[in-house]
Amino acid sequence: MDFLRPASWEEALAAKAEHPTAVPIAGGTDVMVEINFDHRRPEYLLDLNRIGDLSEWEVGEASVRLGASVPYTKIMENLRAELPGLALASHTVASPQIRNRGGVGGNLGTASPAGDAHPALLAAGAEVEVESVRGTRRIPIDAFYTGVKRNALAADELIRAVHVKKADGPQQFSKVGTRNAMVIAVCAFGLALHPETRTVRTGIGSAAPTPVRAKTAEEFLNAALEEGGFWDNGQIITPSVAKQFADLCSAACNPIDDVRGTASYRRHAVGVMARRTLTWTWESYRGDRRTIEGAA
């Protein structure tokens, strides 16, 4: 095993180009477990800790450019307003110690369906900025996950940042685990209201081979909200609509039975989380509308 310690991003790209099998290591929260337990013996480890740029973020007009190694703790503490769904998801990641090291780049690189960031990124809408010596490209989050623990990266590419749309409405994230802290998701659900486009986006974790959106559910809800004039009248969403949305979210799952939970539990729990997060976000949207109207 060789340990590569590039001092700059350019050096890192060059190293990855030269050694496409090199495994990038940043927070170490996935890679080191595999090494400690003899599950993996990569030829090269590519340390990204010395590239300071990866731990920085910029808040722009419409989106946040989040460096791949910004630790979850920083996201929780600093980006609650801009990225509320991702901030909530960050707070559910493992333990304080892990949140101090791990970042979104690791979740994306591993692309495990259980990664906590995925549902929030899917719901918010995001693009993954990847780069190689050949150049830079941005991969839409919907096209990023290609299979179980597989993503759209080419062998010579590294994840540099994620561009996440700033919240234009309430966002929520829920995750079920069989413990009240420090737990891998049995399943998870992210939901974002986008009042500007009058759309709703979702993200489901750990209930299909990859993180997925519940697109049929989104389309149903978008239509139902439009038809009922809900975005304008701010009325409470009809229980039958919420139930139909929840059922469609359950139907979007393609889960398995494993030691963490049964497939039928996952499907059931996603439905419950979908209904609850819709209620919470919609209540928040209605509250915001009232506040704005009251102020005006």
Place this chain on the structure above:
Amino acid sequence: MRVNFKVNGRQQEADDVWEGESLLYVLRERLGLPGSKNACEQGECGSCTVRLDGVPVCSCLVAAGQVEGRDIVTVEGLADFARQRSESGCASGACGTSLQDAQDWQAKGTDSQTGEGTELSAIQQAFIDAGAVQCGFCTPGLLVAADEMLERNPNPSDADIREALSGNLCRCTGYEKIMDAVRLAAARQSEAV
């Protein structure tokens, strides 16, 4: 490979490090600092918690090569670290530890066999006094995590304590005496101010 870094204020050099070794292994097996514990080696138990440039992390998940040029505090250096923090006028916490501060302090040598007369940090003394130590295997990691929490949040609520320590498993105590110890350390620190 060779790794140079600072541990408890002293410059250290580890040679012939296998590239897959963790910081935890280097501390325990190469530097003679076995205080950080090897309970799960998968980031689930917090027993190996150290501060890396001031930030609590699981040392089992830090590759040895990643600490080149960086600064580590382990349980062995905790008493000196806390003393120097308090001497620099930050005993009440809320000021955190800057990277500069973290790199500027020096650990005092101790070679105690019985522990009698050892100067302890507030959190260490509170763990003894409150009965928070049984087998003691989780203790070093808990101490590093709890000390850092009290530095940030000198008056934590019970829920704050539980949240801050949720990454540190203990199998002996049922956590009640650990809660008592952190409350005690917080109370003693606020009295001392």
Place this chain on the structure above:
Amino acid sequence: MASPSGTPTKITQGSRTRGGIGESTLRPDGTLKVTGEFAYSSDMWHEDMLWGQILRSTVAHAEIASIDTSQALAMPGVYAVLTYDDLPTAVKNYGLEIQDTPVLAHGKVRHHGEPVAIVAADHPETARRAAAKIHVEYRELPVITDEASATAPDAILIHENRDDHHSRHVPHPNIVHRQPIVRGDVTAARERADVIVTGEYTFGMQDQAFLGPESGLAVPEEDGGVHLYIATQWLHSDLRQIAPVLGLPEDKVRMTLSGVGGAFGGREDLSMQIHACLLALRTGKPVKIVYNRFESFFGHVHRHPAKLYYEHGAARDGRLTHMKCRIVLDGGAYASASPAVVGNASSLSVGPYVVDDVDIEAVALYTNNPPCGAMRGFGAVQACFAYEAQMDKLAAKLGMDPVEFRRLNAMEQGTLLPTGQPVDSPAPVAELLRRVKAMPMPPERQWESSEGADLRELPGGLSNTTHGEGVVRGVGYAVGIKNVGFSEGFDDYSTAKVRLEVVAGEPVATVHTAMAEVGQGGVTVHAQIARTELGVTQVTIHPADTQVGSAGSTSASRQTYVTGGAVKNSCELVREKVLEIGRRKFGSYHPAWATAELLLEGGKVVTDGGEVLSDLADVLEGETVEVEAEWRHRPTEPFDLRTGQGNGHVQYSFAAHRAVVEVDTELGLVKVIELACAQDVGKALNPLSVLGQIQGGTTQGLGVAVMEEIVVDPKTAKVKNPSFTDYLIPTILDTPTIPVDVLELADDHAPYGLRGVGEAPTLSSTPAVLAAIRNATGLELNRTPVRPEHLTGTQLSEG
């Protein structure tokens, strides 16, 4: 060879602590433990040491067709690769009671993760790579995983040609031990029952999950022997099993207790002890072995999973009429402590209740599942889960309050156990229930705050699954009985060597035992006893080793009783000798030397009237008084193999719990809000340590109620979750406040009237939590741990 670093040293406590028994003195090893200086077995280090690695079977049941170690041996840095064929003597098995466990597999593996070969190399990675290059060819056999497959007429025998002492009375060779207990006339009593309830209960496989992994350092010695620094629960039991395999007399196998990172029963059996010694003797170098967490799940026995079939009857007035039960414990591939688990499960299967007519059977199976053995409260834990569920069912059927129903049937001093043995010390079962019920209830809707819901107080916690939706509160009660000490005729003794001398003008007592301090605080209590009995302040605790006689195991809630008793006894013998010296030297100066009852207090010899006769330092003056003596509790008897009758136990421990839970009924997530406990401890020698034991035991019971289970695939008998990622134990956010009400009713047969404390709280905690969840959900819930699937009706797979 030079001593390794991490060798335990004497710890003297005294300059800051004066306390005798009854005071909450602080741990003598506390400072070392908070500074990181305390050396655990995995911290041992020796110049030039090698690392040992074990190759384990990847299948549960197979014949070994071949093992090829040549590639591993050829690797640079590899010093030894050993298999069964390299074992030096005819003794190739070990075991606590039945020597059925191979040191290294021979011809066959019987469970997933069984040791097949061992490697020593100069770096752990080299050792791992070498182990991976050992080629083992398996011919897989069908797996036996439950009672039906184990006792089928044509079942493959897990152990052929059994000749152990249980083999003669078991109905099938795949049954380790069977204990029936019959008393009274169940058929007649059944006629008197107005209500009858039955239940079938399942208890999952729990892991001790001590944090300090199995580890140790074996150092070869110049005389051809070996010195093993080890974390264990019982040094002498290890020694008895290790020496014959090595072909060494016991005095050439020196054992020193290293720091122990928790035990809970999981270190009663050997793990890497013999392997480290074999490699050290073969290579002539010190060898360290440290399991990682994955290996630890295969490296020790677990709590027996169990199926329990119960029938209870009661009259309309609430009095129990009869009880029938059948308890099937899965012992896995090797016997370990299975026979004793059967004894406890059967003899305590009624619980702390008066039932005169019983028909009981408990068996432990041999299967290809992971071996199961000792864990905190064994046998009694599984039974308590079932009989307490039965009590709630009966109370509901009778329309009675569950606590009042239990109190009505509660045993008291003098009650006969199903074995016919009278309980001859206080049994305050009804009082404990009264106390735990009387404790104030935690506030309702505690998650509500001015800023909205505090997620940390809700089921699901920070995972943000509910803001109060679906959350229902429930309350449940349970009580249990655990035997203290080794039962069924076992010669349960301990040994203490106590020395009294004057150092720098001050009397100092040194206590030397082989007791394994695993965290319980035995060392604290020994210092307290020495202070109380010898009137000194300074006490030195000598490291535990095999240079002194056996202390017995740190298990069965017995160490404060038995080794505490031995320390007290040796102190008393030292005191007698000191007083003899005093009488000889000073007897002529004061008549009280001959006539009064004399005590040692505050470093002086005093009369029971308080008159000072002499300084202890003047009496001793250069002399050292030392006594090593064995001490044993009252003898017990085996249970009759047919009727189960016999005075099998020496003492009992009782605890009661009230659990308050909140359940997110839609998602099936549980938050335990409070777990109150009342326990009788006879006499709290160290109240702070007593609370620590009760709260710790309570939390292990909580764990197996809602999350802890080793999952074994029934098709392959392979473990599916050997990691802390998937075997979950409670975090600080899962653990509620645990208020404790300690009762002290002396057991006059025991030293200071004390009762063993450690296990009883683990019993009643689990059924109390289950009762509270049933109360919240209205579900029947006949298994533990209860998972979200069980609370939401989604346990069956979709396919």
